[in-house]
Amino acid sequence: PVMWSVVERTALAEAEVEYQDYESDTIWVKFPVASLARPVAGAVPALDDTALDLVEAHVVIWTTTPWTIPGNRAVSYSLRIGYGLYEVTAAENAFGPQPG
Secondary structure, three states: OOEEEOOOOEEEOHHHOOOOOOOOOOEEEEEEOOOOOHHHHHHOHHHHOOOOOOOOOEEEEEEOOHHHHHHOOOOOOOOOOOOOOOOOOOOOOOOOOOOO
16 A cells, blocks of 8 residues: 655655554453354364363454443354363462453
């Protein structure tokens, strides 16, 4: 894209463009695991362990659009993205991840 100076009525070089710092509201949200589709197990090798009990497990997501959370009905995934399985055993503070 060509950056344009409305005041100067000329194109700007990329080095002339200055961006203002912007802070977004972000949140981490945990969703309970209601069921596990078979393709998910292939995306997370740790899920191949048949002894793994996900009854109390949660999927944690990060978003910059917290106002959309009340309308969420599911969490999607991609087989092209690497995922991890983690157990929280200690809390660093009262508002972050908690053991369990």
